[in-house]
Amino acid sequence: xxxxxLSGRRIVVTGGAQGIGYEIALAAATSGADxxxxxxxxxxxxxxxxxxxxxxxxxSVGHAVCDVSDREQVVAARRSLESGWGAADGLVNxxxxxxxxxxxxxxxxxxxxxxxxxxxxxxYCSQVFGAPMLDAGVGAIVNISSMSGMIVNRPQLQIAxxxxxxxxxxxxxxxxxxxxxxxxxxxxVAPGYVRTEMTAADLETDQARQLWIGGTPLGRAGEPRExxxxxxxxLADAASFVTGATLVVDGGYTVW
Numbered sequence: 001x002x003x004x005x006l007s008g009r010r011i012v013v014t015g016g017a018q019g020i021g022y023e024i025a026l027a028a029a030t031s032g033a034d035x036x037x038x039x040x041x042x043x044x045x046x047x048x049x050x051x052x053x054x055x056x057x058x059x060s061v062g063h064a065v066c067d068v069s070d071r072e073q074v075v076a077a078r079r080s081l082e083s084g085w086g087a088a089d090g091l092v093n094x095x096x097x098x099x100x101x102x103x104x105x106x107x108x109x110x111x112x113x114x115x116x117x118x119x120x121x122x123x124y125c126s127q128v129f130g131a132p133m134l135d136a137g138v139g140a141i142v143n144i145s146s147m148s149g150m151i152v153n154r155p156q157l158q159i160a161x162x163x164x165x166x167x168x169x170x171x172x173x174x175x176x177x178x179x180x181x182x183x184x185x186x187x188x189v190a191p192g193y194v195r196t197e198m199t200a201a202d203l204e205t206d207q208a209r210q211l212w213i214g215g216t217p218l219g220r221a222g223e224p225r226e227x228x229x230x231x232x233x234x235l236a237d238a239a240s241f242v243t244g245a246t247l248v249v250d251g252g253y254t255v256w
Contacts, residue, residue, distance in 0.1 A: 002060065002236035007032030011235065012081070012088045012129055014068050014121070015095030015200040017044035022052075022143070023224035024092050027232045029056035033090065036062035036081050038125075060085060068095045068115075068121030074128045087132040090235050093122040093143045093168075098161040111160050118164035125184070126175055134182050142234045143188040144227075145169050147250045148191065154211055165190075169246050178243030185243040187234045192250025194222040217252030 015021040016037030018116055019137070029035045029052055030032045037052070039045045047061045055060045055128045062076035062085040081088070122143050133139025147163030169188055178184040188193050193212045195203055200220045202208055213220060230249050248254060 003240075004232065004236050005032050005238055006090070006232065009085055009090050009235070010036070010088045011092065012036045012038060012125075013094055014038045014066070014093075014125055016047040016063075017041065019198060019240070020191070020224045020227050022048055022094075023093060023228040024231050026050055026055060027225065027228035028090075028092075028235065029059050029061070031236070032059065032137040033235075034060040034062075034085070034086055036064065036088065038064055038068065038077055038095070040065065040067055048188040054168035064127055068093075068125055069116035071128070073126040074121075074124045079129050082132075087136070088129050089136065089139045090131055091125060091129045091133075091141045092141075092235070095121055095124050096144065096161075096164075100156050100158050102157050103159045106160060109237055114160035114233045115164050117168075118161065122168055122171060126171075130175075130179070130184060133184050134179065137183040139184045140235045141175070141184065141186045142231050143168050143172050143186070143190040143243050144231075144235040145172070145190045147190050147192045147248060147254050149246075150190060150248075155207065161179075164188040172246065173244045180239060180243055185234075185239070187190060187239070187244065188246045189227060189230045189234065190246050190248045190250065191227050192216065192222055192248075192253040194224060194227060196224055212238055215253055215256065216250070217255060220251065222249060222251055 011033045013025040016025045017039035049063045066077040102110040147164040147169040148162045149169045
């Protein structure tokens with residue numbers, strides 16, 4: 001059997017309408033999984049779903065508008081998907097935001113919003129979509145953390161983001177320990193600097209060349225597909241004995 005295949009699986013990807021989230025959804029679909037996207041904007045969701053269906057016509061593609069920081073919306077999204085798509089046995093918690101500001105200038109609202117999306121959202125989605133997995137006794141969850149949960153980036157100041165991603169790593173370990181006896185594996189992927197539509201311009205700056213790319217032993221930014229490959233590995237049976245782990249995909253940035 002091919003341990004990398006996701007054939008017959010149903011995978012939910014949050015923040016799946018663009019960037020790394022879309023690449024994860026695409027990789028899962030081309031590995032044989034039915035895929036559902038969650039995101040905030042209906043227009044982007046519909047466009048991403050149509051693109052995904054065209055790229056992987058043999059699988060089922062679903063979507064639901066959802067703010068992952070609102071547990072009631074997460075519950076509504078699960079019910080909507082289950083009514084026409086079925087219960088998920090895989091979840092990728094990818095949705096996240098960042099706010100750059102010196103710590104002394106971070107407002108209570110900004111602090112709370114970052115933690116609500118990046119940390120509480122991961123917990124809510126894991127809790128809500130994980131419940132049917134616990135009932136079935138099988139499932140895999142992959143949380144997108146960050147190397148920022150392990151080191152302090154420079155020169156950008158992003159204390160709320162760093163703290164939230166460190167929380168995701170501990171949340172991953174805690175859920176993995178609690179849910180392993182129930183047949184659920186929970187892991188995380190910690191990306192380094194990745195080239196997406198949102199980061200492409202920043203990666204061309206002198207700052208990026210000196211501190212970001214220059215600080216990466218492999219000498220380049222990552223590509224979204226490289227993050228997606230790591231996620232598919234952790235979802236698949238190839239990683240059947242892996243739980244509670246954080247797979248760092250950063251080109252070596254954190255080794256220095």
